[in-house]
Each structure stands twice: as structure tokens, then as C-alpha cells.
Amino acid sequence: MTDLFVEVIVGSVREGRIGSAVADWFVARAVRQPNWSVSVIDLAELMLPTDFSPSEAAEELRRRIERADAVVAVTPEYNHGYSAALKTALDSVKHEWRAKPIGFVSYGGVSGGLRATEQLRQVVAELHMVSVRQSVSIHQARKQFRSPNPTVDAIATDAADRMIGQLDWWGRGLREHRGRKAYPG
Template sequence: MTGPGRLRLEVIIGSVRAGRKGPKVAEWFLRQASEATEFDVGVLDLATAELPDNLVVDAHVEAFRGRLDAADAFVVVTPEYNHGYPGALKTAFDNAKFEWRAKPVGFVSYGGMSGGLRATEQLRLVVAELHMVSIRETVSLHQVRKAFDADGELIDAAFDAAARLLAQLAWWATMLRAARTVEPYPG
């Protein structure tokens, strides 16, 4: 699926809890992303990333940083836990620095009534500090336990929001990759 000029998109599954809904939400989003021909898509599941909480650089961190460095854009799939985002996601952001810079990030959030929007708003502060560009369009899935049918499709479709997020992400990723090629980011 890789091709010349295609943008590398890494979809990050932010929850590591037992019984988490993140993989189901990510699978749905990946089906939407597969229709966006601009992207070559990979998945970084933090449940298998083995990133150290103490931020010691080891082989797992180096591999993780390598994936981030090769990416042109990111989508974070995040739940909302206690009005915030998961600790594993903060650990992932903290285990790299320069690899995030001058790259766009979009959010697919899920949860109860708020649909994870509070987690997304908090993450926007974190990614700004990392010199990332936060995509305005967000996919927010409310009442996630009831949101999918038996085939893993959304009962109340959020396809338009996903398509808009992907279009904005492709635009920013294209522009920022071109800029990074001309001149390294001064961060």
C-alpha cells in the first residue's frame, strides 16, 4: 500500500486497560482512513509498545521514536477517563520529543456522554507544547458501549467527521512535510 508521495499516518491507540474499547474504535477509524488514498496507515497500540514510565531510553523507546520520526501525521484514538486522557498516552508523548515536532495530529475520542471531548481538549495543550499542529476537526463517539453494531459499524455514523478530519490532516501533513524538506523546524 505504500507509494511515492504518500503520507505516513500512524494511528495511536491510547488506552491500555483490560476490556478497553480503543481497538474497536480504531478498527472503525482505520476503515475510514483506508478510503483516504493520500495515506499509508500504521497502528501504534500503546498496550504493546512497552514504553517505560521512568522515560529511560531503551530498545523499545528507540523503535517507538523511529516510527514517530518516519510518520508525517498522527491520529490519537483516546478514551476519556475521569475527565482526562489515559496515563499511557502521556507516557508515549513524553518518551519522544523531536520526532513529534512540526507534524499534525488529529483526535478520535470516545466515552460516555461527553464522547471523550475533555480528554481531547487536554491533549491539545500537550501537543501544542510538543510543537505539533492540532487538527480542528475531531471525531467524538458518545456512549461508545452502544455506538457499534455487531459488525463493528457505527449505529449513528460519524463518517462525515472522519472524512473532514482526514482531509484536514492530509492538507497539514502535505504542507508540513514540504516545509520540513525545505528547512528543518527551528524547535
């Protein structure tokens, strides 16, 4: 069985962010999945132009998304929504997103980023992506990720494992189908 190529996108670029720690936690779980090849796109390092002008960063994102079989967006919730950096990344690529599954790992305060995830589901549907049903929501994230060895609650851990299973199923099925017939979108 060939590896499923999974890109994990760190959607926060803020100073003092915990998004990379949340992504690291998720990646540590994801790499346990047999036959997965996981890599991380950190938007703080990629630095996409907000005016969507051609750039090496946008081209790198396009290449990596084109190669990916599945995507995971690690998103904070800012003011009941997701980050501008993540929206820029979604809008910087077009056809490469199509017919690919996406999962969400959200984090925040009491809501755990659920509102950001719900808004993102609308956006990725317009990009012709398949949003898997299971998502991960990490409530009171700063408390859980304040130490180098976070203790993430059992609900989020279980959700991550379920989401990984759904991404594997959709990722393999859609990759096979894309190989037989071009997506009609």
C-alpha cells in the same frame, strides 16, 4: 504523489478496552484516502517504560514518529482526562513530534471524550505539533462498538472524513516545508 505516512496511536491499555475497535473503525476510513499509508501503534503492545528509561519500545516509537507525516491519537476519556499510557507515549519522544499535524478520535460516555481531546490539544501544542481543528467524538461508545460490525453515528463518520481531509492538507504541507527548512523549535 508520494504516500502520506500516518500513525494511529491506540491510547488505552486497559483490560476490556474498546480502543482497538475504535482505532480499527477509524483506520478503515483512513485507508480510503488516496495516497495514504496507515499503520497502528498499540500502546498495550508497545509497553513503554513509565520511568522513561532507554528501551527498545521507546526507540521503536521514536523511529515510527520520526517517519510519520501525521498522527492520529485514539483516546478514551478517563475521569475527565486522557490515559496515562498516552501521556507516557507523548513524553517518551521529543523532537520527532515537532511540526507534524495530529488529529484526535475520542470516545467515552455522554461527553464522547471531548474533555480528553481538549486537554491533549494543550499538550501537543507544547510539543510543537499542529492540532487540526476537526476532531472525532464518539458518544456512548460501548453501545456503538458492542458488536463486531459497529454502527457509528453519522456525526462521527462525517467528522472522521473531515479530519482526514485536514490531516492530509497539513501533513503534505508540513512535510514539504520540513524538507526545505529545518523546524526552528
